[in-house]
Amino acid sequence: MDQSSPSSSSTTAATTPLLLHQQQPWWRRHFQMKNNLSSEISGAVGDLGTFIPIVLTLTLVSHLDLSTTLIFTAFYNIITGLLFQIPMPVQPMKSIAAVAVSETPHLTTSQIATAGASTAAVLLLLGVTGLMSTLYRILPLPVVRGVQLSQGLSFAFSAIKYIRYNQDFVASKSTTPRAWLGLDGLVLALSSLLFLVIFTGSGDHNDGNESDDDEQPRRRNSKRSRIMGSIPSALIVFLLGLVLCFIRDPSIFGDLKFGPSRIGLLSITWNDWKVGFLKGAVPQIPLSVLNSVIAVCKLSGDLFPGRTELSAAKVSASVGAMNLVGCWFGAMPVCHGAGGLAGQYRFGARSGWSVVFLGIGKLVIGLVFGNSFVRILNQFPIGILGVLLLFAGIELAMASRDMNSKEESFVMLVCAAVSLTGSSAALGFVCGILLFLLLKLRKMECSGSGFSKFKFESAVDAETSSIP
Numbered sequence: 001m002d003q004s005s006p007s008s009s010s011t012t013a014a015t016t017p018l019l020l021h022q023q024q025p026w027w028r029r030h031f032q033m034k035n036n037l038s039s040e041i042s043g044a045v046g047d048l049g050t051f052i053p054i055v056l057t058l059t060l061v062s063h064l065d066l067s068t069t070l071i072f073t074a075f076y077n078i079i080t081g082l083l084f085q086i087p088m089p090v091q092p093m094k095s096i097a098a099v100a101v102s103e104t105p106h107l108t109t110s111q112i113a114t115a116g117a118s119t120a121a122v123l124l125l126l127g128v129t130g131l132m133s134t135l136y137r138i139l140p141l142p143v144v145r146g147v148q149l150s151q152g153l154s155f156a157f158s159a160i161k162y163i164r165y166n167q168d169f170v171a172s173k174s175t176t177p178r179a180w181l182g183l184d185g186l187v188l189a190l191s192s193l194l195f196l197v198i199f200t201g202s203g204d205h206n207d208g209n210e211s212d213d214d215e216q217p218r219r220r221n222s223k224r225s226r227i228m229g230s231i232p233s234a235l236i237v238f239l240l241g242l243v244l245c246f247i248r249d250p251s252i253f254g255d256l257k258f259g260p261s262r263i264g265l266l267s268i269t270w271n272d273w274k275v276g277f278l279k280g281a282v283p284q285i286p287l288s289v290l291n292s293v294i295a296v297c298k299l300s301g302d303l304f305p306g307r308t309e310l311s312a313a314k315v316s317a318s319v320g321a322m323n324l325v326g327c328w329f330g331a332m333p334v335c336h337g338a339g340g341l342a343g344q345y346r347f348g349a350r351s352g353w354s355v356v357f358l359g360i361g362k363l364v365i366g367l368v369f370g371n372s373f374v375r376i377l378n379q380f381p382i383g384i385l386g387v388l389l390l391f392a393g394i395e396l397a398m399a400s401r402d403m404n405s406k407e408e409s410f411v412m413l414v415c416a417a418v419s420l421t422g423s424s425a426a427l428g429f430v431c432g433i434l435l436f437l438l439l440k441l442r443k444m445e446c447s448g449s450g451f452s453k454f455k456f457e458s459a460v461d462a463e464t465s466s467i468p
Contacts, residue, residue, distance in 0.1 A: 034350035042232030043349025044358035047089045047340030049159065049389030054092040056377045057169040058332060061101045063109060065330045066374050067261040070366030072331035076322050077359030080336070081352030083318070084310065086300055088355060089340025090322070093119065093333040095284040101172055103279060109330050110272040115280025116323045116333025118273075122285050123293070124320025127313045136294055136312035142408040143432035144298050145400040146415025147290050147425050148338055152400075154420060155339050155393025162386025163189045178383060183248045189383030192237045196347075196391060199233040203346050203395055234347035234391075237384060245379040252379065257372040266330050284333075286426035292319055292335035299338045302399050303345050342399070343392025411436050 033040060058064040073090050080088040096115045100107040107115070126132040161167070163186070165174035180186045246252055297310045319335045327333055344354055365373055400416075403409045414435055419428025 032351070033353050035348055036230055038230055038232040038235075039348030040351065040354040041357050042235040043087060043344045043347045043354045044361070045234050045238040046087075046343035046345070046347040046349060046388065046392060047091060047337070048238065049162075049343065049385045049387075049392055050091055050094075050155070050337070050339060052377055052380060052385055053162075053167075053169055053382075054094065054097045055332060056374065057101055057172070058092070058097055058112070059371075059374050060170050060378075062106050062112060064112070064332055065109070065261055065371065067366050067370040068263050068326075068330050069332040070362045070373070071260065071263070072326040072329065073334060074359040074361075074363035074366060076326070076334060077355045077362065080318060080322075081355035081359065083352075084315075085352045086304060086307070086310070087341060087344040087349035087352065088296075088318075089337050089344060090334050090355070091337040091340045093284050093288065093335050094337075095287050096280040096333050098172070099280050099283065101170070107275065107280065108272070110266050110268045111276040112280065112333065113266055113327040113330060114268060114273045114276030115284065116276075116327040118277045118281035119284045119288055119333065120320040120323030120327070122281075122320075123288055123316045124324065126289070127315075127317030127320060130313055132289075132293060132316040133311065133313045135289070136297060139294060140411070140433070140436045141298070142403060142411035143415050143429060143436060144290075144294055145403060145408075146412040146432050147419060147429060148295050148299065149397050149400040149412060150416040150419035150425065150428055151291055151295070151339055152342070152393045152395070152397025153416065155389055155396065157393075159386045159390035159393055162382050162389065163193075167382050183244050184381040184383055186383065188244075188381060189387055192240070192384050192387045193390070196233050196237065196387065199228050199231050200347065200391075201228075203391075203398075232348070234388065237387065241381050241384040242376070244381055245376045248379045248381075249375075252375050255372060255375045256369060258368060258370070260367050260370045263329050265328055283424075283426075286429065288319060288335050289316075290425050290429055291338055295338035296336050296341055299341055299396070299399050302402070303341070304350075338399075339392050339396045342395035343388065346391050346395040407439055411439065 035043075055064070055066065055069060059066045076090045080090065093116060096112060096119070099115075100112050123132075126135070161174050164178055166176050166178055167173075168175050178184070178186050178189070182188070293312055293316045296315055297312050300307075300310045315336060323333050349355070369376075400412055403412055411432055415428045415432030417428075418431045419425050
């Protein structure tokens with residue numbers, strides 16, 4: 001009896017934390033912050049490297065209502081953060097934005113809205129019918145990784161351009177090389193880059209596989225990492241950029257007007273629907289399916305392995321519901337992007353509270369400053385945006401590092417290469433699927449003069465068959 005007592009007490013002690021966790025109110029377990037407050041807030045700005053340039057461009061070129069966009073995207077951030085419990089990003093629909101500013105004449109606000117609403121209707125249909133979940137299950141992982149790799153590298157290439165060259169967002173092109181000195185010079189951008197590298201490292205996290213000999217150094221490194229990780233480095237860099245806006249152009253103070261713009265329904269014609277669908281929605285739909293739903297769900301499983309995997313149907317329905325509400329009022333078409341999720345995670349976001357804080361910030365800005373906030377965005381140092389975008393792109397691209405065989409890597413790289421050179425994720429996706437099927441066709445077992453069996457051999461099957 002004396003010998004069983006310690007065992008019983010140790011078992012009780014081991015299970016006590018789990019019991020205490022289960023005894024917590026459901027709302028506390030559901031809405032618990034997964035990281036310290038400063039890290040969650042720092043992670044909230046991780047996707048602004050893509051958000052700000054696109055919003056600024058659409059505001060200047062297509063006369064997008066910035067106040068309405070900020071208010072609606074604020075509510076999107078808050079709702080999706082509480083719903084999905086991860087830093088689910090809300091980003092512009094990039095293909096629609098690109099078409100809106102590149103077409104001659106530029107797409108109107110109503111045509112942009114119909115493009116977003118048309119895309120949303122398709123995604124909502126795929127979500128509520130369960131077709132998106134089926135598509136998510138059958139898509140080969142190497143093809144999805146290829147799309148992620150191409151998107152991540154595309155972000156990184158754009159980030160380098162932001163850092164090295166001055167940008168004309170209205171014309172969507174780089175201009176003269178950036179000066180070394182100045183309030184938006186190379187020295188500022190490189191200093192911000194160095195600061196983020198020092199305080200965030202490569203973004204790796206301890207996986208617990210170190211040997212006993214490495215225990216003491218690991219503990220020291222872990223303590224140092226916790227101290228440095230508690231510093232909201234991305235938030236500090238972003239706030240520095242905001243301060244520099246007013247230093248670069250002090251007249252901003254006089255141009256700021258308080259209060260939001262008036263929100264009202266858009267006047268939409270049949271021609272707006274035709275132009276918006278054909279020119280905006282058609283190229284956006286495959287990109288939204290791949291990057292806003294499939295890639296986001298895959299990436300969330302990689303970044304948060306201990307949590308319940310996101311439902312592709314719910315994510316797809318979320319994109320549809322957001323735009324079928326906001327687009328009628330002139331809000332910018334938005335989606336959930338894998339790049340935004342990677343960027344927010346990279347700078348410390350671990351729960352939905354991160355984007356809730358971001359949503360609160362957008363709501364305050366939209367209600368207080370309204371459309372006059374574009375004056376501040378127009379002076380934000382582009383080099384700093386490039387640095388934030390660079391980290392987001394690299395984090396997304398690194399999700400492809402789990403390809404374990406040469407065949408998987410081959411499919412992934414071909415898919416990424418076609419996506420990058422063809423400037424189309426849909427084209428790369430189709431080529432990746434065809435290549436994947438062709439490689440599997442080579443493994444078809446033959447019997448006599450004909451094919452007798454079509455066998456897709458997984459990595460697990462291959463490993464099992466090699467065991468004697």
